Amino acid sequence: MVSKKSAQANLKTHSLPLSVDNIYTEIQKHLIEPYLVSSMMANDTFVKDWIVHNEDDVEKITKYLDSIKNKYEMLTAFLVSQKTKNYYTHNGFLEKVKEKTSTNKWYFEFKNNSKSHEINLDFNKNFTNSMIMFINFKIYNESYNFIGATGIGVEISYIDKMLQMFSKEYYLNVFFLNEDGKIVLTRQGNEAYSHIDEMKQLKKYKDTIISKETNLIEYKKDGDEYILKTKYIPELDIYLVVEAKLEKLANFDALTQLPNRRNFSKHFNQFLDLHKRDKRPISLMFMDIDNFKYINDELGHQVGDEVLTKVAWLLKQNIRKTDLIARWGGEEFIVAFIDTDIIDAFSITQKMSKAMKEDKDLQKLIGQNLTASFGLTSCSDYDTIQTIVSRADKAMYEAKENGKDKIIVNSFEPTTEAS
Secondary structure, three states: OOOHHHHHHHHHHHHHHHHHHHHHHHHHEEEEEEHHHHHHHHOOOOHHHHHHHOOOOOHHHHHHHHHHHHHHOOOEEEEEOOOOOEEOOOOOOEEEEEEEEHHHHHHHHHHHHOOOEEEEEOOOOOOOEEEEEEEEEEEOOOOEEEEEEEEEEEHHHHHHHHHHHHHHHHEEEEEEOOOOOOEEEEEOOOOOOOEEHHHHHHHHHHHHHHOOOOOEEEEOOOOOEEEEEEEOOOOOEEEEEEEEEEEHOOOOOOOOOOOOOOHHHHHHHHHHHHHHHHHEEEEEEEEEEEHHHHHHHHOOOOHHHHEEEEEHHHHHHHOOOOOOOEEOOOOEEEEEEEEEOHHHHHHHHHHHHHHHHHOOHHHHHHHOOEEEEEEEOOOOOOHHHHHHHHHHHHHHHHHHHHHOOOEOOOOOHHHHHOO
């Protein structure tokens, strides 16, 4: 109970806020640049002058839109003139927008609302067969009269992949609301709701969620406990909502997304019981990144976090689905090799060490090869999780004391351990 309460407190004060910040960083990479490009286009004096004085010269606007598309690697760049109702893209004149045409309704609805910009998700056969996110901005003349709309289109597939990754790897449900409570972006396959008012558990928190203040809300849904974290994104004028199932987050490390110590201990004890009954071999590896304090102190905690995330990924690539892995704490990681004797475990650990030292991303991050010290041991019938972890931990410290970047095996000694 104490352990669970401690995990819950950590989730509220550290893990979930960190996850929200990580998501916001990804959004900055993928969503904010298109927003800024659209805003720049709407305020470009060339665009305004062209609409007012030179709309007959279609080649000029075509070249402009094409340069925007290519420079910023967007799917499309477009402009609609209010005067002629002509719709232009990087390929030139596309069509005349008509209020009765279903695919053109967005323009007239946008024109008639009070917002200067909006984000739309649309399936547009003129561009691609996949979903597109359009970021639309109104264009005003010097007298602040509406003269058209412009913006860019971004294929949604990679954004959806990002949201799917948050769900699969981070166990987080991520979606975005506008100020009216409408869900403007969520992962594909999660279209159960289109508005916050449709969410029974969240409807009563609507004013708290749609707020420029960052908020944390706790509630129950279908008997499970949830925590919801919100963050206003001023660049997009939308609200990021991250929903986490408490039991899921309580078992996983927020940074590396590996199981945490609590999760590992729970599952390892089950395998330990099987080992004692069926004599199935289990080997344990305890690892500590060498000189990690130097990385944090000299290169910064951001680099340190990136190193930990990359190391976690590399470790996962070198184990089987049946093995257990966890971030034990700090720069320490643990792996239980199930149905694996010490010889095979040693061979796998060598591959892990080699993969870390030869990884180009890690070399680029810290300017040299990254090494680690490893302790290895195997299970005995007398072991508890405390004794086997202690033995692997001692082997790891022996590797540290003998120059680091080593794998030390600590065998079970029944005369001392069994007593």
